[in-house]
Amino acid sequence: MTTDPAPAPQRKKRNFALLSSRAGAAFLTPAGILVSVFVIFPFFWVIFVSFTNRTLIGRTALNPEFVGFANYLALFDPATFFQRGQFGFSLILTTQFVLASALIGQALLGLLLAWLIQTVPPTIKRITETFVIAAWILPEVVIGFAWFAFLDRDQGTLNMLLESVGLPPGDFLLDQPFWVIVVFNTWRGAAFSMMLFNSAFSSIPPSYFQAADVAGASSWQKFRDIGLPLIRGHIVTDLILITMWTFNTFTPFLLTNGGPSYRTELVSIYNYRVAFQDFQFGKGAAVGVIMMLINLAFALVYLSLGRKKAPKS
Amino acid sequence: MKLTIPAFVGRIAFSALAALLGAVFALPLLWFLFAPFNARAELGLAVPEPWTLQNFVTVFGNSYAVQALWNSFIQAIGGVILIGAAATLAAYALSRSSIPGKGAVTYILLLFSSVVSGSAAMVPIFLIISAAGLMDTHIAVILTFAGGLLPTAMFILRDFIDSIPKSYEESAMVAGASPVQAFFDVALPVIRPGIVVIVVWSFVNIWGSFLIPFILLRSDRNMPASVAIYSFYSEAGTPIVTLLAAYSLIYSLPVIALYLFVSWKFGFRFFGGIKA
Numbered sequence: 001m002t003t004d005p006a007p008a009p010q011r012k013k014r015n016f017a018l019l020s021s022r023a024g025a026a027f028l029t030p031a032g033i034l035v036s037v038f039v040i041f042p043f044f045w046v047i048f049v050s051f052t053n054r055t056l057i058g059r060t061a062l063n064p065e066f067v068g069f070a071n072y073l074a075l076f077d078p079a080t081f082f083q084r085g086q087f088g089f090s091l092i093l094t095t096q097f098v099l100a101s102a103l104i105g106q107a108l109l110g111l112l113l114a115w116l117i118q119t120v121p122p123t124i125k126r127i128t129e130t131f132v133i134a135a136w137i138l139p140e141v142v143i144g145f146a147w148f149a150f151l152d153r154d155q156g157t158l159n160m161l162l163e164s165v166g167l168p169p170g171d172f173l174l175d176q177p178f179w180v181i182v183v184f185n186t187w188r189g190a191a192f193s194m195m196l197f198n199s200a201f202s203s204i205p206p207s208y209f210q211a212a213d214v215a216g217a218s219s220w221q222k223f224r225d226i227g228l229p230l231i232r233g234h235i236v237t238d239l240i241l242i243t244m245w246t247f248n249t250f251t252p253f254l255l256t257n258g259g260p261s262y263r264t265e266l267v268s269i270y271n272y273r274v275a276f277q278d279f280q281f282g283k284g285a286a287v288g289v290i291m292m293l294i295n296l297a298f299a300l301v302y303l304s305l306g307r308k309k310a311p312k313s
Numbered sequence: 314m315k316l317t318i319p320a321f322v323g324r325i326a327f328s329a330l331a332a333l334l335g336a337v338f339a340l341p342l343l344w345f346l347f348a349p350f351n352a353r354a355e356l357g358l359a360v361p362e363p364w365t366l367q368n369f370v371t372v373f374g375n376s377y378a379v380q381a382l383w384n385s386f387i388q389a390i391g392g393v394i395l396i397g398a399a400a401t402l403a404a405y406a407l408s409r410s411s412i413p414g415k416g417a418v419t420y421i422l423l424l425f426s427s428v429v430s431g432s433a434a435m436v437p438i439f440l441i442i443s444a445a446g447l448m449d450t451h452i453a454v455i456l457t458f459a460g461g462l463l464p465t466a467m468f469i470l471r472d473f474i475d476s477i478p479k480s481y482e483e484s485a486m487v488a489g490a491s492p493v494q495a496f497f498d499v500a501l502p503v504i505r506p507g508i509v510v511i512v513v514w515s516f517v518n519i520w521g522s523f524l525i526p527f528i529l530l531r532s533d534r535n536m537p538a539s540v541a542i543y544s545f546y547s548e549a550g551t552p553i554v555t556l557l558a559a560y561s562l563i564y565s566l567p568v569i570a571l572y573l574f575v576s577w578k579f580g581f582r583f584f585g586g587i588k589a
């Protein structure tokens with residue numbers, strides 16, 4: 001599996017290298033320049049910009065002034081922090097979104113799907129897998145529009161189904177926008193967890209399960225006592241990766257635009273609005289810095305896990 | 314082995330649950346099977362009567378829509394060439410050379426690539442592109458994606474090269490090849506499958522992306538399909554459903570084709586692990 005970014009354990013030093021250091025440096029240069037300019041440099045520049053009052057247009061676009069911690073103080077202003085459309089509201093919303101849609105939704109659904117498709121007939125396995133993966137690989141814009149049509153109040157497929165079984169239809173995008181994006185993100189991303197757990201389950205020697213079968217174990221017992229303990233490492237990897245992706249996702253913007261009235265404004269969308277709709281680059285940069293610090297915390301945990309055991313799955 | 318009756322019922326229940334979940338995942342996409350072929354499509358699910366390609370004719374008659382698909386193609390191909398070439402060279406160096414500090418470089422790159430996401434770094438990326446005078450150009454989108462996707466591409470490829478025995482190149486060098494010759498003539502053909510994987514992966518990522526072109530491009534001339542699709546709205550802001558449906562299908566086709574290609578060639582579990 002290539003989801004494991006753990007640096008390979010240091011090989012034994014060899015005197016003979018296939019590529020001289022000079023040639024190696026030359027080979028590394030193009031990638032080094034691109035990554036430095038578009039990944040490493042932005043990391044430091046965003047910190048710098050977050051201490052200025054830079055704007056997209058106007059006088060301070062050209063000559064931004066140093067304002068110290070003003071942007072951060074504005075973000076964390078206790079008077080407005082929890083109000084809708086403010087940073088605190090957005091941060092809490094994002095936390096709930098990550099908990100509900102990634103840690104509970106995607107991970108549990110992925111685990112269930114991975115376990116189910118181990119045992120069901122190949123035809124059902126293939127069809128189910130195809131749709132789960134389609135939800136994940138199709139371009140986000142297309143998925144956003146598909147859900148827009150699906151949830152339409154008057155004609156949408158969902159309300160059509162609800163009415164056909166006698167349930168009241170609803171205008172879900174307007175009434176329950178948060179739960180809409182939670183279900184949407186669960187649906188969109190469950191494929192990754194399914195595939196990761198599926199390959200983890202496949203790596204368990206079949207003899208373990210055969211022995212359990214002989215002993216008359218139920219599927220639940222096999223799952224609880226054999227499957228789950230043996231893929232614990234993969235579960236941790238999966239949880240960290242989907243947390244980071246869900247935290248940074250911008251896709252719900254394509255379904256709800258962050259609305260109605262900021263009720264689905266995740267930090268990524270808040271960052272976009274502050275910087276590119278309100279034109280406050282300094283403040284947007286401060287949001288970016290906080291997002292990166294949160295990413296950094298997760299990345300450090302992830303990398304330290306990889307270093308400890310460097311699993312080859 | 315004989316199945317007992319409870320076990321048999323259990324298997325049916327499992328199959329039913331799996332099929333039900335499959336159906337739940339299929340539901341929001343079902344609409345795309347019908348609406349593109351229905352000249353009077355609305356947001357509701359309806360079987361076209363008659364089935365027609367009229368919507369596709371309209372899309373291909375819209376020069377802006379066709380231009381946007383072409384723009385997506387230019388940006389994705391440009392990014393893929395840069396990423397493919399730079400990642401191959403860098404991954405080979407990380408795997409085969411004895412540059413000091415290789416491990417540290419790898420660690421730092423991994424760290425930064427997970428920390429600097431598009432949605433966290435949109436302000437500095439915008440400012441860098443703006444300062445470089447590349448605003449509203451294809452090259453802006455290509456370079457940004459190349460930088461952003463390169464770290465992951467490098468790691469995938471480095472793992473791949475690490476798994477190939479060094480003896481291939483060593484024998485070539487014993488036979489008198491220079492290290493650079495050994496790379497181009499011996500190693501490159503062997504690592505081609507790894508390159509195919511990162512090429513497909515970066516193509517799908519760039520082709521489907523919305524945020525970066527959305528903030529870096531301004532004019533209709535340069536917009537990729539992901540952003541241009543929002544032009545299929547009437548003045549009142551309601552979507553022109555027939556065009557949107559047909560266009561979405563056309564726009565999704567390369568992704569579907571590449572997915573089928575990869576799953577045919579490698580089995581999709583491999584593909585599964587490598588989406589950003």
